[in-house]
Amino acid sequence: MDVNIIRHFNPKIRSILSAIGAENCSRIQEIRLRLNKPLSVTLNDAIKIADKNGQLVSCSDNCCIVTEQDINDSFNSICQYSVHSFQKEITGGFVTVQGGHRAGICGTAVVRNGQLETIKHISSINFRIARQIFGAADEIMNRVFSAGAEGLLIAGPPSSGKTTVLRDLCRQLGKKYKLSLIDERGEIAAVYNGVSQNDVGIYTDVFDGYCKADGIEAAVRVMSPNIIVCDEIGSESDVSAIKRAMNCGVKIIATVHAGNLEELKCRRHIMRLVENGAFKNIAILSGAGKRIQTVRTDEFDKADRSITDNDNSGHNRLLYVGRS
Amino acid sequence: MITAGITGCYMSAGLRKRLMLLKAVNAMLEEISILIRYKAATVFEITEAIGKDNRFSELGFISGIKDTCTEPSAFSLRWEEAVMSYNFGSIKPQDLLFISSIGQNLGSSDIEGQLSTLALKKEELKALLAEAESDCKNKSKLYSSLGILTGAFITVLLV
Numbered sequence: 001m002d003v004n005i006i007r008h009f010n011p012k013i014r015s016i017l018s019a020i021g022a023e024n025c026s027r028i029q030e031i032r033l034r035l036n037k038p039l040s041v042t043l044n045d046a047i048k049i050a051d052k053n054g055q056l057v058s059c060s061d062n063c064c065i066v067t068e069q070d071i072n073d074s075f076n077s078i079c080q081y082s083v084h085s086f087q088k089e090i091t092g093g094f095v096t097v098q099g100g101h102r103a104g105i106c107g108t109a110v111v112r113n114g115q116l117e118t119i120k121h122i123s124s125i126n127f128r129i130a131r132q133i134f135g136a137a138d139e140i141m142n143r144v145f146s147a148g149a150e151g152l153l154i155a156g157p158p159s160s161g162k163t164t165v166l167r168d169l170c171r172q173l174g175k176k177y178k179l180s181l182i183d184e185r186g187e188i189a190a191v192y193n194g195v196s197q198n199d200v201g202i203y204t205d206v207f208d209g210y211c212k213a214d215g216i217e218a219a220v221r222v223m224s225p226n227i228i229v230c231d232e233i234g235s236e237s238d239v240s241a242i243k244r245a246m247n248c249g250v251k252i253i254a255t256v257h258a259g260n261l262e263e264l265k266c267r268r269h270i271m272r273l274v275e276n277g278a279f280k281n282i283a284i285l286s287g288a289g290k291r292i293q294t295v296r297t298d299e300f301d302k303a304d305r306s307i308t309d310n311d312n313s314g315h316n317r318l319l320y321v322g323r324s
Numbered sequence: 325m326i327t328a329g330i331t332g333c334y335m336s337a338g339l340r341k342r343l344m345l346l347k348a349v350n351a352m353l354e355e356i357s358i359l360i361r362y363k364a365a366t367v368f369e370i371t372e373a374i375g376k377d378n379r380f381s382e383l384g385f386i387s388g389i390k391d392t393c394t395e396p397s398a399f400s401l402r403w404e405e406a407v408m409s410y411n412f413g414s415i416k417p418q419d420l421l422f423i424s425s426i427g428q429n430l431g432s433s434d435i436e437g438q439l440s441t442l443a444l445k446k447e448e449l450k451a452l453l454a455e456a457e458s459d460c461k462n463k464s465k466l467y468s469s470l471g472i473l474t475g476a477f478i479t480v481l482l483v
Contacts, residue, residue: 080391081399082366082431084438118434 001025004099005127010073013039016064019054031127033071038063075122078103088209091116092185100130100190100197130190132198136161137168143294144281149177149227149251151278153270155258156285162255163187163231165285167198169253170229174201177226180219182207188231216241220248227251239269246278260284261295336467338414343456345412348382349423350449355380357442360435367399367431383423385410403427419452 006014016039017031030042038049041056048056049063057063078095079086089095094104107122144152152169156162167188170181181204183189189196191208200206205223207215212230216238219225228245230238233254242252258264261284265271273279274297283294352374359365359373368391374380375387385406389399407424422445429441 076398079431080366080368082364082368083433084360084431084435085364085366087364087434 001028002099002101002129004097005031005101005129008074008077008097008103008127010070013064013066013070013074016050016052016054020050020056021054024056028129030129033066033074033125035066035068035071035123037066039066071122071125074103074125075105078105078125087118089186090119096186096190096192096197098192098197100132100192102128102130102187102190104128130198132167132171133164134168134171134199137165137172140165140169140283140294141172144283145173149173150280151246151251152253153274153279153282154253154255154285155261155264155282156255157259158257160285162285165283166229166231166253166255167200170200170204171198172201173227173229173253174204177203178224179204180207180215180223180225180228181205182210182212182215182219182228182230184210184212184215184231188229211237213237213241216245220245220250225250227253229253231255232257234267234269236269239273242273242278243276246273246276252278254279258284259286335471336464339456339460339464339467341414342416342419343453343460345382345415346419346449346453346456348380349426350446350453352380352383353426353442353446353449356430357439360438360442364435370430382412399431400428403430422448422452 001017001020006017009017013033020028020041024043027043028041029045032040032042034040038060040047040049042048043056048058049060051057051060051062052064053062078097079090083090086095090105093106094102096102104124104126105119105122106124107119109116110118110120140152140154144150154162154165170179170188173179179201181189181200183191183206186208188198189200189204189206189208190198191206196206205219205225207219210218212233212235216228216230219228228242228250230252231254233239233242233256242254246252256264256267256270258267258270261282264282264284274282277297279297281294281296355374355377356370359370363369365373368389371386371389374383375389380386388406388410389402404424404427407420407427412420426445430438433441
């Protein structure tokens with residue numbers, strides 16, 4: 001198991017995880033500590049309990065029960081024994097550790113003036129194991145960027161692979177263009193101590209933790225990017241910042257939550273950007289990234305009919321509607 | 325006579341060394357406050373920065389506190405172990421306890437809490453510093469003089 005994950009567990013948990021076979025280790029997606037409950041892992045989307053011998057089973061009398069000390073040891077290690085350095089991450093619900101892995105934290109909220117200030121009595125820690133998928137954006141690269149840099153909006157429901165595709169887009173485009181990546185939640189580059197844990201391209205400047213509006217303004221002002229990349233746009237301030245960047249000639253690549261074109265059209269702020277020409281292309285992901293549909297925004301009306309026809313085909317394929 | 329004189333001077337130097345040590349601790353508390361306030365530095369970034377800074381050469385124990393890939397153990401324990409195993413030379417028990425206590429709360433609260441705790445530590449240190457300065461001023465020359473006089477007296481007796 002990756003040393004960057006295992007170092008955040010105390011010897012008791014570590015010995016169990018170390019006993020898990022190599023084949024299973026490579027398929028582990030998550031490791032969860034829940035107070036007074038069995039240590040569990042997610043393996044190929046299936047939840048398994050780790051018993052004291054490192055066997056992954058559905059239920060067991062010999063399972064390892066996670067204690068408060070186990071959780072505290074892991075929490076302290078994740079925060080490098082420096083809670084003050086990770087205040088923002090703790091209130092955001094996760095800390096990125098070396099290797100790009102993310103430790104999600106939940107517990108009892110401490111609220112002051114209506115805002116979440118910190119978390120106490122941590123009851124669960126979820127280690128999500130990061131695995132960058134090289135080639136996730138190949139189809140989009142071929143369809144959208146073969147003739148040069150263009151604006152692109154990637155839409156999809158949760159867990160459809162938007163961030164995975166965006167990360168690979170950064171990696172590929174970041175070999176040819178000056179990219180500014182506004183990584184507000186630290187999910188794309190997974191910066192740890194100033195170093196990107198994921199490959200996001202050699203010409204990519206990462207604005208880690210910046211809110212999108214501030215990051216976009218700063219990027220345009222000081223980094224002279226060809227392309228700005230950001231994840232999950234939606235607010236009025238995001239839209240205003242993107243408009244200003246667009247007016248400076250910068251191409252924008254962004255993601256947005258929307259299950260299909262109809263849902264996307266209900267997002268008025270986003271549609272204003274589309275109408276103003278910020279995004280020449282829209283890619284819609286569905287089914288954990290297995291189906292990608294791209295649409296040129298000047299072919300919106302035709303796109304509705306064509307996508308409806310192809311939704312019933314049942315094939316995993318890329319549909320390109322409009323001018324090629 | 326020479327031996328007694330040297331002993332007197334050694335005790336006098338011990339007082340000065342204690343004062344320098346406590347001044348270095350004071351400067352260290354200030355530096356830690358700055359690192360936390362402006363960089364939200366982690367405890368290991370703090371120990372690394374201070375360990376490399378020549379201003380804190382008297383506090384060599386800090387270089388031994390590193391973030392290693394071994395089992396998790398509380399930072400406060402690592403700090404205490406490093407302090408207790410380091411040879412400070414002339415140091416009073418209360419000074420050792422004070423330096424050891426600095427690591428107790430480092431990293432255990434938010435930035436405001438950390439800065440408040442450090443401010444409290446600086447206040448506590450003031451009393452130790454005042455005592456050290458007073459000792460240095462009043463006793464330093466006394467020890468040197470006593471050492472020489474004692475040596476002379478013993479010499480006269482023997483002769």
